[in-house]
Amino acid sequence: xxxxxxxxxxxxxxxxxxxxxxxxxxxxxxxxxxxxxxxxxxxxxxxxxxxxxxxxxxxxxxxxxxxxxxxxxxxxxxxxxxxxxxxxxxxxxxxxxxxxxxxxxxxxxxxxxxxxxxxxxxxxxxxxxxxxxxxxxxxxxxxxxxxxxxxxxxxxxxxxxxxxxxxxxxxxxxxxxxxxxxxxxxxxxxxxxxxxxxxxxxxxxxxxxxxxxxxxxxxxxxxxxxxxxxxxxxxxxxxxxxxxxxxxxxxxxxxxxxxxxxxxxxxxxxxxxxxxxxxxxxxxxxxxxxxxxxxxxxxxxxxxxxxxxxxxxxxxxxxxxxxxxxxxxxxxxxxxxxxxxxxxxxxxx
Numbered sequence: 001x002x003x004x005x006x007x008x009x010x011x012x013x014x015x016x017x018x019x020x021x022x023x024x025x026x027x028x029x030x031x032x033x034x035x036x037x038x039x040x041x042x043x044x045x046x047x048x049x050x051x052x053x054x055x056x057x058x059x060x061x062x063x064x065x066x067x068x069x070x071x072x073x074x075x076x077x078x079x080x081x082x083x084x085x086x087x088x089x090x091x092x093x094x095x096x097x098x099x100x101x102x103x104x105x106x107x108x109x110x111x112x113x114x115x116x117x118x119x120x121x122x123x124x125x126x127x128x129x130x131x132x133x134x135x136x137x138x139x140x141x142x143x144x145x146x147x148x149x150x151x152x153x154x155x156x157x158x159x160x161x162x163x164x165x166x167x168x169x170x171x172x173x174x175x176x177x178x179x180x181x182x183x184x185x186x187x188x189x190x191x192x193x194x195x196x197x198x199x200x201x202x203x204x205x206x207x208x209x210x211x212x213x214x215x216x217x218x219x220x221x222x223x224x225x226x227x228x229x230x231x232x233x234x235x236x237x238x239x240x241x242x243x244x245x246x247x248x249x250x251x252x253x254x255x256x257x258x259x260x261x262x263x264x265x266x267x268x269x270x271x272x273x274x275x276x277x278x279x280x281x282x283x284x285x286x287x288x289x290x291x292x293x294x295x296x297x298x299x300x301x302x303x304x305x306x307x308x309x310x311x312x313x314x315x316x317x318x319x320x321x322x323x324x325x326x327x328x329x330x331x332x333x334x335x336x337x338x339x340x341x342x343x344x345x346x347x348x349x
């Protein structure tokens with residue numbers, strides 16, 4: 001396997017006519033990272049991935065792999081490999097020939113390329129299916145074959161475009177664990193596009209949250225979850241309440257909110273409201289509150305906490321929290337410019 005490499009994007013921009021899909025982003029992904037580009041549809045994450053791969057031209061800016069500027073190079077010369085969302089297996093080729101196809105294009109002899117293909121099929125636990133055709137495989141099996149095919153060129157960076165989206169929930173969890181294992185064993189960088197927060201949190205060593213073509217925030221999953229910097233981050237990642245008091249806005253995690261019956265002493269800031277919903281979630285009870293100021297708030301209580309108070313829909317409550325657990329929020333980058341992206345890039349460096 002080729003030695004891994006750092007990836008750096010410098011003022012990377014992509015425009016489609018008058019529409020800016022990726023807006024001058026700066027990003028450094030250290031070698032050996034599992035990076036998830038996360039965000040809603042249309043945020044620019046797939047355009048960014050395709051520019052890294054060489055499947056989209058760059059409007060302006062640079063893509064640097066290791067010490068090599070690959071901005072204008074064709075895909076085959078970038079030391080990257082891409083696994084497509086559709087898997088794109090050749091229906092007329094066997095599994096082993098699908099995996100070996102890139103080596104065939106390089107003129108490598110059949111025995112040698114088949115030996116390497118079988119080694120990679122063993123890595124993804126598909127060696128028993130080498131002679132089968134793609135139509136004879138399940139979705140999860142096709143994904144494994146596509147992954148082996150992407151790895152056969154010994155890339156420094158593997159690019160994955162929503163690789164789990166076509167799988168059922170049970171298989172998605174299983175394959176998520178497989179991807180993490182493979183990345184750890186191979187030691188190369190994986191750059192994985194997803195719109196699923198849970199997927200990014202489970203897989204990534206570096207989460208890059210995008211919004212409107214810009215980087216809203218980046219960091220480890222725990223940094224992003226525990227310390228959202230903007231309202232967009234807090235709402236998109238989930239598990240947070242965005243609360244405004246006066247001119248200040250901040251986020252408080254659902255599980256860090258406390259509920260009190262009216263008339264009970266409250267130590268700290270509080271908001272009055274009415275219970276609007278109660279949902280039992282197995283490991284916790286979610287209590288929704290319509291605050292008097294018009295804000296919807298969600299509190300996550302343990303079963304014992306809920307049972308002790310037995311909150312009911314329509315009941316008045318006070319919502320309180322420890323100010324030390326609140327994260328102050330800045331305005332979204334769509335309004336303030338790309339300063340957070342630059343700060344995050346400097347921090348990563």
